[in-house]
Amino acid sequence: MANSRIGIKRALISPYGVMATPLPWPTGGLITMGSRKASNLLISPLDELTDYRQKKLRNKTNFKYEVDSFQLHMRDLQWLILFVQDGYDFQLVKEAQSSSNPASGGIFNWAQQKNGLGFEYTMTNKERFCKVKFETALEYANAQALITAAKSYNSVLPAISADPISGGNERGENLSLVKYPWYLAIQSPDGTEIFNKKEIIERSFRFSTKGIKNEYNEDVIHWITVELKIKGSDATIDKIENILAKDMSPSLTIKENLTSTTFEKFSFAANVLTHSDDFQLGDEQDFSQLTFAGDIALDQIAFAYGATNGGVGVDEGEVDFSEAEARQGGTFNFGDAV
DSSP states (O other), X not given: OOOOOOOEEEEXXXXXXXXXXXXXOOSSSXXXXXXXXXXXXXXXXXXXXXXXXXXXXXXXXXXXXXXEESOOOHXXXXXXXXXXXXXXXXXEEEOOSBTTBTTTTOEEEEEEESSOEEEEEEEESSOEEEEEEEEEEXXXXXXXXXXXXXXXXXXXXXXXXXXXXXXXXXXXOOGGGOOOOOEEEEESSTTSBSSOGGGEEEEEEEEEEEEEEOTTSOXXXXXXXXXXXXXXXXXXXXXXXXXXXXXXXOOEEXXXXXXSSOXXXXXXXXXXXXXXXXXXXXXXXXXXXXXXXXXXXXXXXXXXXXXXXXXXSSOBOTTSSOTTGGGSOEEEEEOOOO
16 A cells, blocks of 8 residues: 655647657657646546446546646647647656656556647736646546556656757756746737726736537537737726727737747737627726637638747748747737638
């Protein structure tokens, strides 16, 4: 008998098929959750059968893992969108139960997955993180085999510390990649500030994957759903008149600083999102609030890097930047006005 040592050592996602090929890891496409909130892998029965005497009969076993990471950048979002379309590998490593065996806590590998991955990116006045969601189910016997295989992964914990995004450690914690809620601008239409920075009471920007569940409890992604809420203290008649005069579906730009010279930009073309507006005029508080929302197809998304797009270096295409450069700012373009 022994008490289990708690803790998730690392969680990572890599391109489809990597775990079926010899190590080391590839130089592109590795996403480590790194600096994050607490997380759990949940293993539970799925779709049990119930007989006439109310006995539960085994069917499938469900695996679910969600984690809020502080260190996912523009390039990671680009990889995540690629993975939900083209497939991925997912690995979760528990803290070792024995100092002599790094695999003794369990190394869970889900290789060559086509579905089951989703995410929700959140940016508010208080925090900035990306929730990564993984869920899949296996027939009971196959779930047993996966857990048995988790006891050893070639008896070696594959190294990731040489990858530049890992922070030089096997946990993938890279504090230089942690992102903070540092407001730069929210404009609609592009170039026109909605509120002065000091007028903002609260703000929240979220976009997440959206789809359906298949038989194995996996998300099959079809859309990116978006919502921006911004509330400001300017509710003068002039401000209300100005907001109501905006087009129903104007362009929208959101910028958040990374450093004093680099930023991440989320750019929405006109006719991609619509906005609805609320106002309060009262004895205790006046405010104006705008809510932008809409669903966007996966093929209506593009990325841009380089100095004029919020990052560093000469402006080039999506694939021409190193993994390190692409985590120093960039632009996420939503929509082609269709």
